[in-house]
Amino acid sequence: MTTSTVQALPKFLETIRKIKSYEEALGVLYWDLRTGAPRGGMEARSEAIGHLSADMFRYQTSAELGEQLAELEQPEAFAQLSEIEQKLVKETRKEYDRNAKIPAKLYQEYVVLASQSESKWEECKDNDDFASFEPYLDKIISYQQQFIDLWGAAKGTRYDTLLDLYEPGLTTAELDRVFGGLRDQLVPLASAIAASPHQPDTSFLQQKFAIAGQKELGNYILKQMGFSFDKGRVDESVHPFATGLNPGDVRITTHYYEEDIASALFSSLHEGGHALYEQNIRAELTGTTLSGGTSMGIHESQSRFWENVVGRSKPFWHRYYRELQSFFPGQLNVSAEDFYRAINVVEPSLIRIEADELTYNLHIIIRYEIEKLIFNEGVKAADLPAIWNEKYKQYLGIEPPNNAQGVLQDVHWSGGLFGYFPSYSLGNMYAAQFAATMEQEIEGFWNLVEEGNLLPIKQWLSEKIYQHGKLKTPSELIQGVTGKPLDSGYLVRYLTDKYSDIYKL
């Protein structure tokens, strides 16, 4: 090992550990805010978060870190780094450049604007008042356009730069390919389902299920999945979420509704999937910024795999329906098969977060197509309501009666989250593709599910996906694990098979 490597490496690793410590502390503060922090303390807490975030950003963009990176990137030094260290240098360089390219003053203006814009959105959504929100949205878009200019649209279209924030390496060209295939096949499938005379009966779900039983049920299912309560905890919050503070402390939340047993049940499976990923990242990566999911899409593939591919499957309910009944004695008198059909009902709807497993993807594709129009074609906020409504009519056959249930429904754009929506459908596609490989590689895959023997599945996922954290890119993972690049055909086949059975198509 040369002197140059020896000199910069420990300092670099210490800087990374410090950044990770700030990330963890901020993670606890955000978790706390969302799980019951007294509202009286919000103002002071926001200030604390502001101070810590500013200091973390200072570490992330410091001249010292720049020098450490430059030294470690020297070919002679770089060659002597371990694989993990090399990856860490590359990842850190990417983040460093991304952060450093935006002038501090511009970023501060943007943070203030984004916060105002989110508040304005909330108000405008409540009042169905798109006109008042429009100037904010245009400003947010204009800042994002400036960021793209500063970051540089390296390859492909301007929108690629935003996609890369959440799904590193993914291009608009590739998304056009996979989303195009998905859209073309799912639109007719949804129509066929709507036309089927064999609609599931969901009336028996319209009853009250005691919260205490729902809690026990959720925790029971989490244990079955392999969620470790020594390395995590479950709390309640308005909107369910998962947060991996470190692999030994991964927290999820859910929200129990007495009138809706499915909500907390499937959110536990969903957030539990995110949590399994984070709990099983290899210990070697702890204290580095590689200890996390490799992309939003891959992360979402794990939540959706457990929620939908496993959690809404027939074998799963052949095994767990009796258990479910036992948590609510005398309340569920239909068959396992009827229950399975009821939790898999498909129906075009206006609101993304209430959508079923199939039409959900159409909601995403609509947003993706609109985001491309904004960043690649220069479409302005004023045009969005009409475009939105037209696409809903075209893909889902329904039209929003107002903007509150249309273009104003999601918080994302108000806070500048462009390029993020595709992750959700990427998750569905990755999940279906991983599942197809599992069916081949794990002997008797569906029998295991039917026996309630889920740990071999968790084990397989840990080995193939979870343990690697950010060591592999999304495309390396999907190619390495399944032997093929991302292909929407797996999701189409999965949905077609599943719903052909349920709706007797």
Add this chain to the structure above:
Amino acid sequence: MTTSTVQALPKFLETIRKIKSYEEALGVLYWDLRTGAPRGGMEARSEAIGHLSADMFRYQTSAELGEQLAELEQPEAFAQLSEIEQKLVKETRKEYDRNAKIPAKLYQEYVVLASQSESKWEECKDNDDFASFEPYLDKIISYQQQFIDLWGAAKGTRYDTLLDLYEPGLTTAELDRVFGGLRDQLVPLASAIAASPHQPDTSFLQQKFAIAGQKELGNYILKQMGFSFDKGRVDESVHPFATGLNPGDVRITTHYYEEDIASALFSSLHEGGHALYEQNIRAELTGTTLSGGTSMGIHESQSRFWENVVGRSKPFWHRYYRELQSFFPGQLNVSAEDFYRAINVVEPSLIRIEADELTYNLHIIIRYEIEKLIFNEGVKAADLPAIWNEKYKQYLGIEPPNNAQGVLQDVHWSGGLFGYFPSYSLGNMYAAQFAATMEQEIEGFWNLVEEGNLLPIKQWLSEKIYQHGKLKTPSELIQGVTGKPLDSGYLVRYLTDKYSDIYKL
């Protein structure tokens, strides 16, 4: 306003806000660790705490802060500061000098030692092995002696320097006076009580009380005291504690034991008292280091006032005993008077934290006298077991059968907490003295308690004590509120009256 004031003040206030933000963030991290953080994440969490603590310490001891202080301390600038700003400059100077006088290397060594020593203490307590703990204790003492040398024993004895850490301005001379009086009167009072034929019957407390009922009861009592659930929350932890993150977010914990209804009940009153103090500090002080209790002793006076003076009083139980019974239907069939006597039983015991309201003070005086011997007379760890046992025989009439139940019982010394113990009895004395003033100033004080109208009491305390935070020193407060300096006579009279009635002396 001169230019000099204008220049340094905003920067100084921003530094203070930043330090306060770090304190708050660390407060949340500690609270989280003690209320259910998954044990798997402890190591990474400790590292995060270490990084944030180090950065906070850097802000607290920075050259910039030193320059800001020096500028603001110039008579011309200082005269133009508001009262709060002046106090803040003085407080910050005190902390700054205290921190800056200890070389970083020495302090780091000490932190490592203290952590090892605490672990060693735990092990040695379990094994009743004082000999193995002795060298650690001697080392801890020797560091503390070095700190005293560095800080400078400004006035009085060397031990005064340690006292000042927890009770600013308090001297050994004054403590000798008040503790001397207390000891001389409480030792014979405890003997008379032990000899009384009228011992309360506590047998009816030996039954199971459902945890759910205990929780409801505790929260009900907290609401009655005026604890705001919009500005605080209640959780569970192994050892109950209170933490004021900011006046709008003050958290307490308790621990429920099915076999012991008194434990959670009185810990709720105790921690609730600490919380009322922190919740009612004036908003002007938020974001400054003056937003907190003025000393450990004054803080403890509030917890002890609510726990003992109010919470173990006859009028309180004349009002709340029926309520208590209603939480546990059919379980409590004795009279309110018998209940009152049972929760006020006095009995000399070996363990401080299990001691009653009266003998508790003797446990503290023993520790105080030993701490003086260590720091003023150079007594070594090896001599402590014999001294300890002799004092227990002398003041409490009982002798520990081993060191685990003797000199090894408290964690404090293992972690270097010398000068802290007196706070507990100071709290009792302050509480009795404040209560005597309340009886004169609040019309029908005990009638209010008997009516369950506790809010005027909270209001009085807020006005006289809580709102001021650290704006007033402990001696300014006790003198200002009661018109007299600290006087142990109030506690002696309170205890004598109370127990003369209960034990028919």
